[in-house]
Amino acid sequence: MSGLRVLRGGPLSLLQDAGRFGWQHLGVSPSGPxxxxxxxxxxxxxxxRWGAPLLEIALGDFELEALVDTWLAVCGADMPIKVDDEVRPNWSRFALRVGERLRLGFARSGQRTYLAVAGGFRVATTLGSVATQMREGLGGLAGRGGALRAGDLLPCLPARLPGAASVPGAFVVDYRAEPCLRVMADPNGLAAGERQRFFERRWTLSPQSDRMGARLLGEPLSPTPQQWSQGVVGGSIQVPPDGQPIVLMADRQTMGGYPLLGWLHPLDMARLAQCPAHSPLRFRPVELLQVQDELRQFYRFFRG
Structure with a gap:
C-alpha cells in the first residue's frame, strides 16, 4: 500500500486514534489525542468514522509528500499551511495529489494540530489501537511507540471527495484568548477552604507539562495527606505535597496516591492542551449534570 511520505517530522508528531481502552487494569494508559x-x-x-487514525502534530515544522491522490483535513493550532506554494486554510479539507507536498509552519497560536486523511491511516493496531504512547512503547507506525521521522510512510488509500469544506466559524477556537477552565470539585478531596482558594487564584502552566500531565504553578495549596492509591481518569486534578496541582492528560498513569481536588471538564482538556508554557489559567466550578449534558451532545454530533 502507498500513502504519504514524511519529509520532516517536526518536534513531535504522533499517530493517534480514539485511544487504547480496556487495559487500564494492567496499568496501560488510554493515550489518544x-x-x-x-x-x-x-x-x-x-x-x-469516529476515532479514525490521524496525526497529532505538536508545534509544527512538518512536511510530507503525497504518493497517492487523496484528501486531507487540518484542524487545531494556527500553523501556516501550504500545498507546494499555495496557502490552504486551517480547519478545512483540501485535495493533495501525487507529487504535491504539504508543509506546516511553526504554530502562531495553539500547540497542536490534527491532520486526517480520507479513510484514515491504515496502520496495524497494538492492544486494539494505533495510539502512540512513547513512555510505554506502544502504538505508532511500528507498534513500539515511536514519533514520526523523515522517511516514514503513512499508508492510506486513494480517495476523492466532492469539494472543499470547512468547520463553521462559531466552532473554530481562538487559542490566543485566556481560557477559564471548568472543574467538577471533589467534595471528599481537599478541605473546602483549599478548594475555594484554587478557584480564586490565577495559575500558570508549567513548562514541565507534557502528554502525561499539565502542571500548574502558583501559590501552593495545602493538601490533606491521603492514605491509599486509587484509580484515576483523564482530567483528574491531583495535589502533590508541594501544593502545585497536576491535571492528568491522555498519557496519564492509571493509579494515583495524591489527594484529588476534582476533575477538569473532559471537553476543556482540549483547550488546556493548546496552551503554551507560562500561559495564565483560571478555573471555575461546574456541575456534573451540565458536564454530562454537554458530553452527550458532543458524542451525538461526532459519533452519530
Missing amino acids: LDVQAAAWANRLLGN
Whole structure:
C-alpha cells in the first residue's frame, strides 16, 4: 500500500486514534489525542468514522509528500499551511495529489494540530489501537511507540471527495484568548477552604507539562495527606505535597496516591492542551449534570 511520505517530522508528531481502552487494569494508559475536539472535526470533515487514525502534530515544522491522490483535513493550532506554494486554510479539507507536498509552519497560536486523511491511516493496531504512547512503547507506525521521522510512510488509500469544506466559524477556537477552565470539585478531596482558594487564584502552566500531565504553578495549596492509591481518569486534578496541582492528560498513569481536588471538564482538556508554557489559567466550578449534558451532545454530533 502507498500513502504519504514524511519529509520532516517536526518536534513531535504522533499517530493517534480514539485511544487504547480496556487495559487500564494492567496499568496501560488510554493515550489518544490531547485535543479531542480538533481531532474529531478533522475526521468529520472527511467523513471518517469516529476515532479514525490521524496525526497529532505538536508545534509544527512538518512536511510530507503525497504518493497517492487523496484528501486531507487540518484542524487545531494556527500553523501556516501550504500545498507546494499555495496557502490552504486551517480547519478545512483540501485535495493533495501525487507529487504535491504539504508543509506546516511553526504554530502562531495553539500547540497542536490534527491532520486526517480520507479513510484514515491504515496502520496495524497494538492492544486494539494505533495510539502512540512513547513512555510505554506502544502504538505508532511500528507498534513500539515511536514519533514520526523523515522517511516514514503513512499508508492510506486513494480517495476523492466532492469539494472543499470547512468547520463553521462559531466552532473554530481562538487559542490566543485566556481560557477559564471548568472543574467538577471533589467534595471528599481537599478541605473546602483549599478548594475555594484554587478557584480564586490565577495559575500558570508549567513548562514541565507534557502528554502525561499539565502542571500548574502558583501559590501552593495545602493538601490533606491521603492514605491509599486509587484509580484515576483523564482530567483528574491531583495535589502533590508541594501544593502545585497536576491535571492528568491522555498519557496519564492509571493509579494515583495524591489527594484529588476534582476533575477538569473532559471537553476543556482540549483547550488546556493548546496552551503554551507560562500561559495564565483560571478555573471555575461546574456541575456534573451540565458536564454530562454537554458530553452527550458532543458524542451525538461526532459519533452519530
